[in-house]
Amino acid sequence: MSVQNDPPASLAAIPAGYADWLAELKGRIHIAQQRASLAVNRELVALYWQIGRDILERQAEQGWGAKVIDRLAHDLRTAFPEMKGFSRANLMYMRAFAEAWPDEAIVQQAVGQLPWGHNLVLLTRLKNPAMRLAYAGRAIQHGWSRNVLNIHIETRLLxxxxxxxxxxxxxxxxxxxxxxxxxxxxxxxxxxxxxxxxxxxxxxxxxxxxxxxxxxxxxxxxxxxxxxxxxxxxxxxxxxxxxxxxxxxxxxxxxxxxxxxxxxxxxxxxxxxxxxxxxxxxxxxxxxxxxxxxxxxxxxxxxxxxxxxxxxxxxxxxxxxLVAALPQELQTSLPSIEQIEKELGETAE
Structure with a gap:
């Protein structure tokens, strides 16, 4: 026997103007949710940039080798087992991200508005900073998904x-x-x-x-x-x-x-x-x-x-x-998008 969640009798009658007010409240809630999501994304991208910058600085100033990233990945995943994104591959992306965007203002104003996955596409598919910024701007302007961004880069839209x-x-x-x-x-x-x-x-x-x-x-x-x-x-x-x-x-x-x-x-x-x-x-x-x-x-x-x-x-x-081979993807020494997606999808042990 199913139980229906009918409203109490006292709430059954809807007063005048209630429907419009409810619609307005729903709109506010949706906007607040979107803003909260964007704020979380900006904070995450900013954090990743800061971690990448710190790695760069310590490697340059103190001569740390690449193995420190392995140790850092292990320690961060141990300290924050509930968080994804601290794999060795993603830490390498953070380092490359900070190296690609040395100016923190650009991170805060432009690429920081894009999800981390979009930034990985820009980082691995494009070498020219101006083109990265141009595609980032279009992605923000038109709300491109990561797949759409990939297609436009591969077909050289801009x-x-x-x-x-x-x-x-x-x-x-x-x-x-x-x-x-x-x-x-x-x-x-x-x-x-x-x-x-x-x-x-x-x-x-x-x-x-x-x-x-x-x-x-x-x-x-x-x-x-x-x-x-x-x-x-x-x-x-x-x-x-x-x-x-x-x-x-x-x-x-x-x-x-x-x-x-x-x-x-x-x-x-x-x-x-x-x-x-x-x-x-x-x-x-x-x-x-x-x-x-x-x-x-x-x-x-x-x-x-x-x-x-x-x-x-x-x-x-x-x-x-009608028939054209896709442009050859730019090669880097970093892990591929597929590798980072796989690692980001794994929970820390």
């Missing part, structure tokens, strides 16, 4: 962002043009589609729809999928847009046209026609002008720049890659 040939500076007002330009990249990595180099436009388009979540991740933050082969009628004739998106930050529609070959100047005319039709038939009064992205198998950047000069519509031209 190195490709803003590289497409566009006429946005001439066709869009600032700062809208700057944001639009940074929203495009070159090339677009579509190797996750699983199609061969000779795939035609329809096959690529079908694969994109089947992998729309991954494609949205490749497009970047702000893109929302509207449809495929979107029908528009102009002068009694039917036309179909390959892929249509809406960008939440740019507040505009984005038309994506696929070309399974090299870029040709006449492609901009067709895309410009689609942009005009969307602006006329779909764009709301508060929306910004529709922008277009031409994804081609290859392009001559000089030809693309010339073609866009006389186009009165905002268009970007970029290449796509």
């Amino acid at each position: 190195e490709r962002s803003g590289k497409a040939v566009t006429n946005f500076d001439e066709r869009l007002p600032a700062p809208h043009s700057d944001l639009a330009r940074e929203s495009l990249k070159d090339p677009y990595r579509l190797d996750f589609l699983g199609v061969g180099q000779e795939a035609d436009e329809r096959a690529i388009e079908s694969a994109i729809v089947q992998h729309i979540t991954r494609f949205l991740l490749e497009l970047g933050a702000g893109f929302a999928y509207v449809g495929r082969q979107v029908h528009i009628e102009v002068g009694g004739d039917d036309f179909f847009i390959d892929l249509l998106f809406y960008h939440l930050k740019l507040r505009c529609y984005v038309v994506v046209e696929l070309k399974a070959g090299a870029f040709k100047p006449e492609h901009t005319g067709q895309l410009g026609f689609y942009l005009a039709a969307v602006d006329s038939q779909m764009k709301a009064e508060q929306d910004n002008p529709t922008i277009g992205i031409l994804l081609c198998k290859s392009q001559n950047r000089v030809v693309a720049e010339y073609a866009l000069r006389d186009s009165n519509k905002p268009i970007g031209v970029a290449e796509y890659q």
Whole structure:
């Protein structure tokens, strides 16, 4: 026989305004929980940095060898058996973390806002401090999970962002043009589609729809999928847009046209026609002008720049890659991510 936890009769009647007040309280509690979690994370990252700095200083000043880390790991795990993170591998990461970020202010203001696992990804996947900081900033801004951060580093997201040939500076007002330009990249990595180099436009388009979540991740933050082969009628004739998106930050529609070959100047005319039709038939009064992205198998950047000069519509031209090996991971003398995850998951004996 089950027992139901019904509210007392005296609490059954809900007074006016109670529901709104309860919702507000729940919101406050959730915010407090998030702040508490962030505070704990900042303290943990700061502690790890301080331990790493101390190891560096003592090794430099007193000539301690690497074996001291083995002893320290044993002593800390003995003293704090309920805490994870004091393995030899993680202590080595702490040392490398402090060495990578000698300025404590950066730890407090930037990377300290990220979980330790995110910092391990930055530490092991990137060597350049500026790129580490740039990816850390994007991860904080967009709330990337560790897996998403890994994907963006492996596909060189920031190195490709803003590289497409566009006429946005001439066709869009600032700062809208700057944001639009940074929203495009070159090339677009579509190797996750699983199609061969000779795939035609329809096959690529079908694969994109089947992998729309991954494609949205490749497009970047702000893109929302509207449809495929979107029908528009102009002068009694039917036309179909390959892929249509809406960008939440740019507040505009984005038309994506696929070309399974090299870029040709006449492609901009067709895309410009689609942009005009969307602006006329779909764009709301508060929306910004529709922008277009031409994804081609290859392009001559000089030809693309010339073609866009006389186009009165905002268009970007970029290449796509259907088959591309992931960049070789940067090698370090430190343990791998897999090793540290395994050790962090083990309880101290």
